[in-house]
Amino acid sequence: MSDAVLPLLIALPLLAATLPLLAGLWFENAGWPVAMTTSLLVSALAGWLTWTVSPWGTTGSQRLVHDLAGYPAPYGIELVGDGLSAIFALLIAVVAVAVLVYGRTTGPQTDAFYSGYLLLTGGLLGMALTGDLFNLFVFLEIVGLVSYALIASNDDGQAAYGALKYLFLGTTGASLYLIGVGYAFVATGTLNMRDMAIELAAVGYTDPLVQAAFGFVLVGFMLKIAIFPLHTWQPDAYTHAPDTVTAYIAALVSTTAAYALIRIAYGVFTVQFFAANPLITDAVLLVASVSIVVGSLLALLQTDIKRVFAYSSVAQFGMILAAIALQSETALFGAVIHLVGHGLMKAALFTGAGVLNSAYGARTVADYAGLAKRAPITSGMMAITGLALVGIPPSVGTLGKWFIALGAV
């Protein structure tokens, strides 16, 4: 019975997404209460899920599985709640509530915005909980579509341009992922993640079809995560989106894509794939390292504060990609901690930047000079979060980077 929480977590925000528009026909400003109630409910469900699958919960660190429409696993679509997916579901729910609190005063106050917000939450939760490769593509595209629309909801042409650029690159990424899934499907005849892991081992990890499948999936996700040579959509999209949307998207969209890559790399292709293909592993490590260095350098060169944070994301996700290719348990543990920590820190930084922008019109690094006198609390919090992002102990940034570095040596 307890596995009913999995479809509920996805269906609740998706169904509630229709309510702000419907209620808008009769009431004014109905969007925020609906979105807040739903997000709180989702948080409670996600918290309960995390507790249940944790070692102290009722199932004792077992995975929860729900077969959609009652079709059993390799044939139907299954939703999976295990330790990893529950953490990300909880992260999504908590950030959704936190950003909504901020959006109460700042955000676009239209009903359509809150509908989009709930759709995005539902799509992200779907990506976190699905156990089926094609179902993941569908949720990936739901998240993509709603992100484009939300980014363009700012009232200037540049936002539309940024969103269109993101649309071209994001769709190409998702289609490349679909080609990868197609190759893996032709090789194994299944789409269920667990089942495919078994079948792929039977086909052999050095089979060219399997290697090509992984290559397409990897490049597709690199576009979605914004790893260095494929990051060009990210600064434009983040800079011109409304502040509320930037905080939400920067915290969660790339993070969930990176989570999906971890799940596919280790849950489907498994660590033996990396061991059997040293060339692929080295290439991923190289790209990830370049992304860390170049992302940081580009962040240094920017003057707009939102662009600085956007390029910093490129560097941080390079670190996470490197941790994936290191094939070490310690590094992977660090990657998960850093993903969660980075999501929370980026949400805090972008909301801080939004507050300073709406209160004092400060958008560039030069504008920030002397702001600490006028807004001591906001600036202080941003400074602390910035230090945590750099990795000054004792912060979550240190912890993640420490374990990634420990896994690398």
Next chain:
Amino acid sequence: MTESLFAVVTTRHAYVLFVLLSAIGLYMMIANEHLVKKIIGLNMFQTGVFLFFIASAYRVGGSAPIVEAGNGPYVSPLPHVIVLTAIVVGVSLTAVGLALSIRLYSEYGTLRADALREVIGDE
């Protein structure tokens, strides 16, 4: 070498077409400066991917997958379902892309990406 190439073209032509369609679509999306043509290129790229899935479902002598006693073999129904879903996704993407293009046109009066870059001062 030429013999094997010949065999690929004659027996695997659907896959050759998939590579061609996808590559041409992708190139069109990157190289063409017109926003609507970029969207058409994107559609072509996706259509190529759909063709790949449909081709992978085919079996020699297979009939439509409506199960009756002793009527096999059937073509695989799963890729068809996947393509149906992916088409829906593709259509909504096209709609969003075109809507954004309309907004850009009403704002800047052009649909050319190079002109837009000049006006906006990208990078």
